[in-house]
Amino acid sequence: MGGTGTGGGGAARRGASGPGGGPRASIRAVATLAGVSPSTVSRALNNPELVNAETRRRVLECAERLGYRPNRAAQSLVLGRTRNVGLIVPDIANPFFAPFIKGVEAYFRDTEYAVFLADTDEDTATEVRLAEAMVERVDGLILCAPRMTGARLRAVAARTAVVLANRTSGAAPSVLLDFRPGMEQAVAHVHALGHRRCAYLAGPANSWSNRQRRRFLGAACAERGIELVDLGPYEPRFTGGYRAADEVLAAGVTAVFAYNDLVALGVLSRLAARGVPVPGELSIVGFDDVPMASMTNPPLTSVAMPVNALSRAAAATVHAMLDPRAPKAPPLPPATELATRLLIRGTTGPA
Amino acid sequence: MGGTGTGGGGAARRGASGPGGGPRASIRAVATLAGVSPSTVSRALNNPELVNAETRRRVLECAERLGYRPNRAAQSLVLGRTRNVGLIVPDIANPFFAPFIKGVEAYFRDTEYAVFLADTDEDTATEVRLAEAMVERVDGLILCAPRMTGARLRAVAARTAVVLANRTSGAAPSVLLDFRPGMEQAVAHVHALGHRRCAYLAGPANSWSNRQRRRFLGAACAERGIELVDLGPYEPRFTGGYRAADEVLAAGVTAVFAYNDLVALGVLSRLAARGVPVPGELSIVGFDDVPMASMTNPPLTSVAMPVNALSRAAAATVHAMLDPRAPKAPPLPPATELATRLLIRGTTGPA
DNA sequence: ATGAAAGCGCTAACAA
DNA sequence: TTGTTAGCGCTTTCAT
Numbered sequence: 141m142g143g144t145g146t147g148g149g150g151a152a153r154r155g156a157s158g159p160g161g162g163p164r165a166s167i168r169a170v171a172t173l174a175g176v177s178p179s180t181v182s183r184a185l186n187n188p189e190l191v192n193a194e195t196r197r198r199v200l201e202c203a204e205r206l207g208y209r210p211n212r213a214a215q216s217l218v219l220g221r222t223r224n225v226g227l228i229v230p231d232i233a234n235p236f237f238a239p240f241i242k243g244v245e246a247y248f249r250d251t252e253y254a255v256f257l258a259d260t261d262e263d264t265a266t267e268v269r270l271a272e273a274m275v276e277r278v279d280g281l282i283l284c285a286p287r288m289t290g291a292r293l294r295a296v297a298a299r300t301a302v303v304l305a306n307r308t309s310g311a312a313p314s315v316l317l318d319f320r321p322g323m324e325q326a327v328a329h330v331h332a333l334g335h336r337r338c339a340y341l342a343g344p345a346n347s348w349s350n351r352q353r354r355r356f357l358g359a360a361c362a363e364r365g366i367e368l369v370d371l372g373p374y375e376p377r378f379t380g381g382y383r384a385a386d387e388v389l390a391a392g393v394t395a396v397f398a399y400n401d402l403v404a405l406g407v408l409s410r411l412a413a414r415g416v417p418v419p420g421e422l423s424i425v426g427f428d429d430v431p432m433a434s435m436t437n438p439p440l441t442s443v444a445m446p447v448n449a450l451s452r453a454a455a456a457t458v459h460a461m462l463d464p465r466a467p468k469a470p471p472l473p474p475a476t477e478l479a480t481r482l483l484i485r486g487t488t489g490p491a
Numbered sequence: 492m493g494g495t496g497t498g499g500g501g502a503a504r505r506g507a508s509g510p511g512g513g514p515r516a517s518i519r520a521v522a523t524l525a526g527v528s529p530s531t532v533s534r535a536l537n538n539p540e541l542v543n544a545e546t547r548r549r550v551l552e553c554a555e556r557l558g559y560r561p562n563r564a565a566q567s568l569v570l571g572r573t574r575n576v577g578l579i580v581p582d583i584a585n586p587f588f589a590p591f592i593k594g595v596e597a598y599f600r601d602t603e604y605a606v607f608l609a610d611t612d613e614d615t616a617t618e619v620r621l622a623e624a625m626v627e628r629v630d631g632l633i634l635c636a637p638r639m640t641g642a643r644l645r646a647v648a649a650r651t652a653v654v655l656a657n658r659t660s661g662a663a664p665s666v667l668l669d670f671r672p673g674m675e676q677a678v679a680h681v682h683a684l685g686h687r688r689c690a691y692l693a694g695p696a697n698s699w700s701n702r703q704r705r706r707f708l709g710a711a712c713a714e715r716g717i718e719l720v721d722l723g724p725y726e727p728r729f730t731g732g733y734r735a736a737d738e739v740l741a742a743g744v745t746a747v748f749a750y751n752d753l754v755a756l757g758v759l760s761r762l763a764a765r766g767v768p769v770p771g772e773l774s775i776v777g778f779d780d781v782p783m784a785s786m787t788n789p790p791l792t793s794v795a796m797p798v799n800a801l802s803r804a805a806a807a808t809v810h811a812m813l814d815p816r817a818p819k820a821p822p823l824p825p826a827t828e829l830a831t832r833l834l835i836r837g838t839t840g841p842a
Numbered sequence: 843a844t845g846a847a848a849g850c851g852c853t854a855a856c857a858a
Numbered sequence: 859t860t861g862t863t864a865g866c867g868c869t870t871t872c873a874t
Contacts, residue, residue, distance in 0.1 A: 166867060177845045182869055192843055212627045213567035214867035218850050222564065224628065232592060232608075238584035245610060249617070254624045257583075257608040259596060266600070273605045276563045277575065378783055406786070413788045432729055435757070437764045517851060528861045533853055543859060565851035569866050 165206035174202040185210070225458055226256040226274035226281040228267065234376065235430035236400060236447065237284065240305070243451025244282060251459065253279075260287075262344065262376075268292060275299045280458040283307070287346050301461040305454045307348045313461075315453040315476045319356045322443035322480030326397065326425050327360035329441075329482060334491035335366065335395040335423060341384045341407070342372035343399030350399060353427065357397055369393055374403055381406020385414070394422065394491045401426035401433050401442055408436060408487065419489030429483055438486025446478045453478070516557035525553040536561070576809055577607040577625035577632040579618065585727065586781035587751060587798065588635065591656070594802025595633060602810065604630075611638075613695065613727075619643060626650045631809040634658070638697050652812040656805045658699045664812075666804040666827045670707045673794035673831030677748065677776050678711035680792075680833060685842035686717065686746040686774060692735045692758070693723030694750030701750060704778065708748055720744055725754055732757020736765070745773065745842045752777035752784045752793055759787060759838065770840030780834055789837025797829045804829070 171178045176199060184191045184199040191199070202208075216222045227244050229237045241257060248255050256278055260267035264287040271288065274281055280301035286293060290309055296302060297311040304314035330338060340357055343350040350373070361368045369391050374380030381403035388396050388407060398404035404426030411418055418424060418438060426433055429444035453476045522529045527550060535542045535550040542550070553559075567573045578595050580588045592608060599606050607629055611618040615638040622639065625632055631652035637644065641660055647653060648662040655665035681689060691708055694701040701724070712719045720742050725731030732754035739747050739758060749755035755777030762769055769775060769789060777784055780795035804827045 167869095168867080178867085179846080179869075180844060183844090186869080190843075195843080209627060211568070211867050213564050213573065214850090215869080216564035216850095217562070217568050217852085217867080218869050220850075232583045233586065233589035235584065241583060242610065242612065249620075254607070254628060255609070256605070257610075258606070259593065259608075261593065269600075276560060277605060378786060382786060409786055409788065435729060435733060435760055437760060518853095519851080529851090530853075530862080531860060534860085537853080541859075546859080562851050565866090566853080567866095568851080568868085569853050571866075 164211075165203075165208045167208070167210070170199065170203045170206055170208050173206065174199045221279050221462075222277060223252050223254065224256055224278040225253050225462070226258070226278040227284070228258050228260060228270055228274065228281065228286070229284040230260050230262045230267075230287075232257070232259045234400075235402065235432070236428045236445070239447045240284065240451045240454075243448050244455045247452055247455035247459070253459075253462075262287075264288060264346070271296050280462050282454050282458055283312075284454075285348055287348075301458055303454050303457045303461070305450065313457055315450055315457060316478070317445050317450060318477040318479045319352050319443075320480075322445075322482055323353070323356040324360045325482035326441075326443055327357065327364060327366065329484060329488060330395050330397075330423065330425065331364045331366060333395075333423065333488060336491070337367045337369070337393050338395045338397060339369040339371050339388055339391050339393040341374055341381070341388070341396055341398045341403050342370060343374065343376040343380075343403070345373050347376075353397075353399065371396075372399070374399065376400055377402050378406040378409070381408075382410045385410035388422065389414075389416065395425070395488070396422065397425045398427060401428045401430045401440060404440055404442070404487075405432065405436060408440065419487050423489055423491075424487040425482075426487075433483075434485065441485045441488040442483050443480050444483050445480050449478050515562075516554075516559045518559070518561070521550065521554045521557055521559050524557065525550045572630045572813075573628060574603050574605065575607055575629040576604050576813070577609070577629040578635070579609050579611060579621055579625065579632065579637070580635040581611050581613045581618075581638070583608070583610045585751075586753065586783070587779045587796070590798045591635060591802045591805075594799050595806045598803055598806035598810070604810075604813075613638075615639060615697070622647050631813050633805050633809055634663075635805075636699055638699075652809055654805050654809045654812070656801065664808055664827075666801055666808060667829070668796050668801060669828040669830045670703050670794075671831075673796075673833055674704070674707040675711045676833035677792075677794055678708065678715060678717065680835060680839060681746050681748075681774065681776065682715045682717060684746075684774065684839060687842070688718045688720070688744050689746040689748060690720040690722050690739055690742050690744040692725055692732070692739070692747055692749045692754050693721060694725065694727040694731075694754070696724050698727075704748075704750065722747075723750070725750065727751055728753050729757040729760070732759075733761045736761035739773065740765075740767065746776070746839070747773065748776045749778060752779045752781045752791060755791055755793070755838075756783065756787060759791065770838050774840055774842075775838040776833075777838075784834075785836065792836045792839040793834050794831050795834050796831050800829050 167178045167181050171181045181199050184196045188196055231237060245255055256274060258270045260270055267286060268288050275296055278300060282303050282305060285306040293309050294311040302312040304312050308314050340354060358368060371387055374384045376399055385407040404424050407424055408418060426440045426442035429442040433440040433442045518529045518532050522532045532550050535547045539547055582588060596606055607625060609621045611621055618637060619639050626647055629651060633654050633656060636657040644660050645662040653663040655663050659665050691705060709719060722738055725735045727750055735754060736758045755775050758775055759769060777791045777793035780793040784791040784793045
């Protein structure tokens with residue numbers, strides 16, 4: 141090589157020390173110790189079948205002895221992939237998302253991928269910022285109920301593999317919940333109990349779920365001649381329902397469909413505090429079937445979502461996009477839909 | 492340069508395309524377009540003051556035009572840092588951790604760091620595996636109430652900057668909650684109400700919080716001559732308390748201290764279902780002051796944790812370890828302690 | 843089956 | 859102020 145400069149990037153890595161406290165072992169150190177070239181070490185680690193068994197054994201032993209860990213940045217640089225996947229949800233504290241997250245994490249637990257989880261706090265700007273930050277650090281991204289615009293979504297999808305959960309877009313494949321069956325069952329149930337004037341407690345106006353729920357609910361009610369009063373929007377939490385309860389009472393309805401279980405639980409709690417009997421005076425239907433729904437008194441009638449199936453479908457879909465050899469043979473459907481269903485419990489009764 | 496081989500790593504990156512759909516722009520493309528060298532582009536981006544204003548303007552414009560985004564893997568490789576920090580918690584669904592997580596995320600939102608969040612499902616093996624995976628991808632790690640052994644913790648701390656939350660160890664600095672004041676206030680309160688035989692509903696046996704809570708509670712009770720019955724362990728969730736309630740009733744105590752609010756809420760709910768008056772027949776004290784604690788009927792007396800302060804302290808501590816210029820002047824205390832306090836609400840009354 | 847060389851995209855030390 | 863050069867640690871052709 142020509143040139144005389146001393147050159148040189150490379151800064152000290154913090155905390156990067158080997159077992160002996162010395163500097164972190166590189167592939168070269170292993171190669172030297174094993175008396176082979178770096179390429180052989182690389183092969184022994186990544187393509188064992190290309191290396192003589194005895195050589196491999198020795199290399200592996202040396203690597204072990206030095207506590208060698210391949211440098212991920214270097215691998216990412218040369219391979220062009222990070223082996224990270226991102227997961228963005230609106231609110232980790234929302235009991236609907238917790239199982240979703242856990243499902244995704246569980247799926248990737250046994251793969252080479254690590255999952256980057258982030259919470260947007262239900263805020264669009266934060267969601268966009270997080271997506272930008274993620275895109276640079278992952279090979280694929282699961283966007284759960286994104287609020288961002290279609291254009292922005294397209295920009296993100298152009299930079300990394302994206303799967304949408306609870307939202308459709310031409311820009312990326314999606315996994316969806318089919319609200320219709322659950323909604324129709326809920327409305328049929330309430331109708332059979334004699335309710336003719338009901339309320340819908342809306343969630344965030346810009347939320348896809350909210351629009352979907354309202355839409356199917358409206359259709360089902362219209363079909364059966366149920367009058368539907370719109371209330372809200374309320375924040376999709378316990379406190380939202382707490383606040384909603386008083387407005388419900390003032391609206392003169394005999395049954396309510398809450399945006400989600402949290403809201404329904406808030407209503408239930410506030411009603412108990414005000415001494416209003418449920419379902420005697422008011423019937424309540426929740427959405428999501430969160431764990432606590434079955435534990436209140438009375439237990440909450442709710443539309444259950446197959447969240448677990450949804451999360452695994454989402455995970456499997458990105459995985460398939462990243463690694464063609466991943467499980468999931470069929471040629472990626474643009475949208476996977478999973479049916480919801482009504483769970484009748486104690487908060488619904490005769491009008 | 493000598494040599495004749497054509498060499499070469501580099502694989503196709505998926506989804507890596509520029510605005511025109513072409514291959515992703517590199518720093519060299521920008522340099523060429525702007526008629527400068529790559530170093531100048533690098534400087535214009537990272538050390539603007541080292542570059543002529545006009546040159547910088549042109550470079551920035553070209554970068555913008557090409558949709559240039561620096562390759563993080565390359566930066567990480569040369570800089571020796573990822574600009575990621577990891578956060579490991581036992582359970583994102585636990586309302587105690589949700590605010591903690593959000594606090595950490597909020598802190599780093601305005602920094603150059605992205606946060607990698609992971610959930611161990613309260614499982615030690617998972618925790619260890621996640622920590623291993625994280626260590627390779629982050630510059631620093633916040634370990635929330637880790638269950639891993641001290642030896643393992645030391646190994647992790649040797650590889651990256653670590654901050655412990657709710658756990659101490661010689662291996663890394665920690666941020667802690669000081670349970671004593673809250674516990675003493677709770678016991679004094681219950682004692683003043685005339686209770687002399689109480690129960691502690693234990694959480695996970697291997698949990699640091701559980702041991703701490705039990706310890707301070709035991710001390711405070713002994714001091715005031717209160718007999719303390721140990722029940723459990725229960726899983727630290729709503730369902731755990733649900734199950735605990737019946738055992739509490741059988742134990743013949745007049746007041747209980749639950750491991751956390753979730754358990755307390757479960758007890759309260761089950762008691763309501765069985766028609767047992769609270770606090771008439773049994774007084775209940777929770778721990779954590781989760782949002783829902785103030786919304787039940789009656790609202791839950793609970794020991795409040797300064798979680799927000801805790802999370803910010805944890806975040807600021809790792810940040811300071813990563814970047815000496817980060818806020819937080821004082822020379823890293825080995826442990827930061829934050830006081831808890833009792834919030835008296837409706838679930839505690841005369842014996 | 844193994845090694846030598848080249849280069850992924852970037853930053854920084856040095857020279858000009 | 860800017861360009862040149864070297865190299866971060868790894869994988870992968872190509873040659874042996």
